[in-house]
Amino acid sequence: MAAHWSQELHRLFKQQNVRQVSFVPDAGHTALIRLCEADRELRAVRLTTEEEGIALALGAWLGGDKSVLLMQSSGVGNCINMLSMLSVCQIPLTMLVTMRGDWAEFNPWQVPMGQATEPVLEEMGVLVNRADREEDIVPLAEGALRIAYNTLRPTAVLIGQRLLGAKTFDN
Amino acid sequence: MAATGSSDKAPKLERRSVVRALLADRGDLLVIAGLGAPAWDATDAGDGPLTFPLWGGMGGATAIGLGLALAQADRRVLVLTGDGELLMGMGSLATVGVQHPRNLAVVVLDNEHYGETGMQPSHTAFGVDLAAAAKACGFPLSTIITTMDQIAALREDIHRAQGPLFAQVKIAADKLPLVLPPRDGTHLKNRFREALLGAKAHSQR
Numbered sequence: 001m002a003a004h005w006s007q008e009l010h011r012l013f014k015q016q017n018v019r020q021v022s023f024v025p026d027a028g029h030t031a032l033i034r035l036c037e038a039d040r041e042l043r044a045v046r047l048t049t050e051e052e053g054i055a056l057a058l059g060a061w062l063g064g065d066k067s068v069l070l071m072q073s074s075g076v077g078n079c080i081n082m083l084s085m086l087s088v089c090q091i092p093l094t095m096l097v098t099m100r101g102d103w104a105e106f107n108p109w110q111v112p113m114g115q116a117t118e119p120v121l122e123e124m125g126v127l128v129n130r131a132d133r134e135e136d137i138v139p140l141a142e143g144a145l146r147i148a149y150n151t152l153r154p155t156a157v158l159i160g161q162r163l164l165g166a167k168t169f170d171n
Numbered sequence: 172m173a174a175t176g177s178s179d180k181a182p183k184l185e186r187r188s189v190v191r192a193l194l195a196d197r198g199d200l201l202v203i204a205g206l207g208a209p210a211w212d213a214t215d216a217g218d219g220p221l222t223f224p225l226w227g228g229m230g231g232a233t234a235i236g237l238g239l240a241l242a243q244a245d246r247r248v249l250v251l252t253g254d255g256e257l258l259m260g261m262g263s264l265a266t267v268g269v270q271h272p273r274n275l276a277v278v279v280l281d282n283e284h285y286g287e288t289g290m291q292p293s294h295t296a297f298g299v300d301l302a303a304a305a306k307a308c309g310f311p312l313s314t315i316i317t318t319m320d321q322i323a324a325l326r327e328d329i330h331r332a333q334g335p336l337f338a339q340v341k342i343a344a345d346k347l348p349l350v351l352p353p354r355d356g357t358h359l360k361n362r363f364r365e366a367l368l369g370a371k372a373h374s375q376r
Contacts, residue, residue, distance in 0.1 A: 059242070061238075066376075081227075082231055088357075092375075
């Protein structure tokens with residue numbers, strides 16, 4: 001079996017010289033967060049809200065560091081105003097967003113933000129790609145990182161809930 | 172907590188004198204200036220490429236300073252911001268506390284008001300203690316400052332102390348003439364990166 005995509009993403013971060021990885025945890029990012037925290041060459045930054053990660057990325061880039069922000073789709077709503085800075089200042093950043101409110105969602109309160117995630121990001125000037133098959137995650141993340149840092153703009157990869165496996169409270 | 176709209180009757184410091192003193196002989200200090208009056212104060216004290224004044228992103232100044240301090244561990248970083256701006260991003264104090272960057276200072280110019288929107292009282296006017304919040308979040312150094320003598324000591328600490336350092340400076344709620352920095356974000360970013368990183372500023376690595 002191929003390496004888990006989290007391992008491949010971690011390897012991609014190293015290859016692309018990413019230095020800061022910030023996150024508000026989500027189940028889908030668990031393995032990747034663990035890998036980044038164990039890596040002494042990366043600075044893993046736990047956030048209290050996702051918008052801190054947008055600001056952190058601006059500061060990191062002012063100081064010469066590439067960064068990635070990991071979050072759940074509900075966190076995208078917390079970032080909207082802060083994304084203005086990336087647009088106005090042409091600051092690169094790649095966000096990896098695990099989806100909720102998507103395929104087979106069981107919690108009705110997750111659906112509005114989940115369904116709004118992609119248009120909200122696009123309205124704020126973020127280039128968005130969506131991975132619905134496991135084999136697409138790493139190539140899309142690599143493309144998102146390259147276009148972000150080569151063309152100085154924020155990018156996001158949405159990782160679909162069908163791929164991740166829908167959370168359930170069924171007994 | 173008294174709901175008077177003013178936490179203290181003592182005379183308050185004048186904000187531009189405070190900022191001029193803090194930025195005197197700043198050397199290679201890196202400065203993030205929060206939106207509104209702190210950005211105008213930093214400009215009044217002398218604009219330059221290693222000052223990044225914010226025109227938006229309210230609540231983000233501390234996290235910007237953190238990202239910069241982590242990227243530039245050998246340089247000193249000062250976040251100069253207002254009480255309203257800090258209140259909007261108070262969680263970032265916890266984020267800084269966990270990362271514990273030795274080279275970061277966060278100085279809040281606390282006039283207890285939202286100065287840009289009509290001088291409405293902020294939470295600090297009703298006794299909210301930002302310095303205590305910073306201490307509780309793990310800042311080893313956190314003080315409330317009320318005199319210019321303390322400002323001289325704070326300037327030293329910004330350059331030398333083992334941070335992260337937090338200071339809440341009680342200033343008068345004066346509305347001063349605007350002293351505006353450049354407002355083009357790409358210019359502000361490029362001048363900062365060129366001055367700090369040299370040729371690497373134009374590399375995508």
